[in-house]
Amino acid sequence: MEFFGRRSSAGPDAAHRLLDTPGGPAPEGYTPGEPVDGEVAVHFADDPRKLYQLKQWLPVFELLDERHHVVVVLRDPATLAELSALTPLRCVLAPAVPDLIDLYEISDFKVAVYVNNSGHNFESLTQRRIQHVHVNHGESDKVCMVSNQVKAYDRVFVAGPNAVARHRAALMSFDHDKLVPVGRPQLDLRPAPLLAPTDRRTVLYAPTWEGENASNNYTSVDVFGPEIVAAALAVPDVRVVYKPHPRVPLSPLPSMVDSHDAIVRLVEDAARRDPDAGHQVRADGDILAVFPGCDLIVTDVSSVGLDFLYLRPEQPMFIADRREDRARLLAEAPIAAAADIVDSTTLAALTATITDRLAADARRADRRAARRGYFGDLGPGESTARFLDAVTETAELRDRELALLAEARTSTPGRSA
Template identity: 50%
Template structure:
């Protein structure tokens, strides 16, 4: 819990500042913050508009810092659709992220710093279903609230080991993409109730995303999208430090390729020396090629989904990027990397690895030939389509419908459960 400075006697200026920071809310399915006024560096204990809030049966809880905000942002369009039927509020525990989100979405973004304030807020808005998009440790403070169903949805579908944490056992339901995710939980967790898993595909991928890049005549586009290095070695799937520069040099050597380099957002704030060095070298190489007239791109801050449409080949690591691409662009080849150079292990842990070519310690020396083969033809096209069904299983557009139906069911079941509890207590 954050340290709180002992309160001081408010001055006239303090009261004026608080008055200037009041926000007008309108009740209904959507509530928009109209006025924001805070002093730089000054963080309140909670949002000033918490008094008098209407009910919000659905809450998206996010307690992490702005550095992890991308995990929630990809869910915002989906939550905005849910809000058309069930009022939705976002609850945060970090003031800077609160301010950022209020510039991004019309959904109400409510901030509470302390655990006791969080409990009071949930009671006040009668939260019925609380949604969690990551595995942040502060999720467990939110789970203390007893009169709601708690649903983990995660922020992507991938074969990373972090996708099957024992933390899943704490939630009433865990939303997953398809059969591959069910098997992942069955393989990895002991004493886990598989009935907690709810298959909803990838609702975020049903939404239209504007293409970021225009095609370039005479060049095919290769998207290199490495992941970050994870919290520990077991969760480290990045190719940057081992193969990144070799992959980029091989692609820059081809006059018929436009390279697009888009690393995971957390690569931009990485501290591991080898990752920092490799990223800087790749940016230097691409920048130099651009200055020489080549149409390569460095959309470091772009939405990764907006880069998919123009790609003729994806080179990526074990992460959600490869599976999202498989879902959206099943006719386009993928090349995966394996930093552990363990073909049996990667195929066992990631079914997609069985239907793609892999850059690892054994093949990186001839990476140019490997990439050229996938640009010349699509050697795994039919097998890749079968694996796509294994991960997702239904057509684009159905995920959003299934997710909304599931949330609606959660809200209704919660009301019935609370009514039974109250009746038994009376």
């Protein structure tokens, strides 16, 4: 097959590379100028602070690799060093833009996958012989889940009906045919449980971080966090687990640092006073591996709450509202209608409310309906199957489109192959 636009390069243009990143890191994991064997390129440009966005996809990409050879294309040397120890997938470093362009031009990737909204993704989107697919790194009602950037991708894989509605409500002049509902493949995985069995009821507090800007700030840590944990610890016969977003402990904001430290102290002090309770802080580990041991979750507007909804729909949920705007919360986050809300008006009664919900759950039917809204009626394994099939179909579409372009080039008057 003829690949239009392919250069017969013997290697990257050293002069242009020097102009782009003088003194910058060199490519790793492949020989510049030689093709890299692979059908799917997972492009990830960010430093290790955002690696959690890619880590959750690794088991799914490893399954995809059995059908379509996957190569993870990284742009940051520290990310390469950390990721290489986490996955058997081939990882390559193309740090400069000329490195990336040459890698794509000399290789034959059919699909490129993107797990975030990094501005560096647009450097990868310059490649015209690839179908570009945005998958994001979770399903949530955060404002960042619908970026105008999705217009640049050929396809946008989303979880289900609510995600489709979210894009329709937020974007102008967007081709909604790009949206491909595939569920959430990560939720088909069943990692080994991290929490030891206990006779106590387990209350999980799993807040999100503060986001990149005010509009994307949904964390309860700095407004209600210590009070939430103190209220949970006051419930009789419970184990309290604090599992913050990976970026909460790294926050540069004094209010976040102080509140996070206060929460850790509360949990650790309670654990010392009652060693048999099992109270604990889980800063590391897969959040999905924490869920099996939990009877109730207190969380924020985030993917964690919706993952819990999918995996543990029989267990009560509490959603914190840092903005204390109940009408806005219900309008923007449908899950809130199936959960108890934590804000300044409900905080004083939180211990009693958690105690009541553990004893008698009155919102189970509401959560089942909410689960269908976010994920449809997918059963175990169906999200993964949909995702794999959607990637295959996209790769086949790429080949058909490329053949049509080659045919158009040869049939255009005045043009030659």
